[in-house]
Amino acid sequence: MKVVLCAHVLEGLLEAARRNYPNEFFCLLGGEKTGDAYLAREIVYIPFRSGPTYAFFQPTDIPFDSSIIGSAHTHPGPALPSSADLHSFPYAGWVHVIISYPYTAENVRAYDAKGNEIPWAVTECGQ
Numbered sequence: 001m002k003v004v005l006c007a008h009v010l011e012g013l014l015e016a017a018r019r020n021y022p023n024e025f026f027c028l029l030g031g032e033k034t035g036d037a038y039l040a041r042e043i044v045y046i047p048f049r050s051g052p053t054y055a056f057f058q059p060t061d062i063p064f065d066s067s068i069i070g071s072a073h074t075h076p077g078p079a080l081p082s083s084a085d086l087h088s089f090p091y092a093g094w095v096h097v098i099i100s101y102p103y104t105a106e107n108v109r110a111y112d113a114k115g116n117e118i119p120w121a122v123t124e125c126g127q
Contacts, residue, residue, distance in 0.1 A: 001118050003070070003095045003110040004039045006031075006125035010105065012043050017074045017103040024055035026073040028062065028092060038069045038095045041125055052076060054084070059091040070095035070113075077101070079109040089113045 005013075009029070017025050028044035044065075048057040055073050062068065070093035075082075079100040081089070089096050090113050097120065100107040110120035 001095070001112055002037045003097060003118060003120040004034075004037050005097070005120065005122050006039070006041050007122050008125065009040050009043055010108070010122050013072050013097070013099060014103050014105070016043070017099050020050065020074070021101070021103070022052045022076070023050040024053070024074045024076070026050065026055035026057055026071065028068050029070045029072055029095070029097070030065070030067045031069045032067065033069070033094075039123075039125075040069060040095075040097075042067075043072070044068060057088075057092075059088075062092060069093045070097070072097040072099065074098070074103065075100045079107060081111055081115045085111075086115045089115065 026048040029040040030042040030044045031040040046061045079098040096111045
């Protein structure tokens with residue numbers, strides 16, 4: 001299993017992370033499963049609350065949409081899943097991206113719904 005982010009999705013996530021700093025940022029990822037990879041084609045925004053060390057969403061705000069493949073959010077420190085992340089991952093899809101400060105591609109990590117790190121890549125996609 002791996003995550004493939006369309007380049008425009010990665011750019012959007014990094015920009016949203018920088019704009020929301022010093023607070024954390026949260027969103028869902030829309031896309032599809034292709035073979036053993038989940039391809040994230042779009043950023044799906046839902047309501048969330050955040051501060052410098054947390055981002056909180058209500059699972060009931062996740063749309064009933066089969067194209068939701070996972071989530072993305074930021075951390076002020078290392079891009080490792082917290083206990084709260086591990087609790088929320090199963091509600092938000094199969095793959096999860098965490099971006100740590102200073103919000104560059106080098107600070108991106110991907111995880112499955114159980115919190116195991118998985119490979120990720122970026123590719124050009126038609127918009």
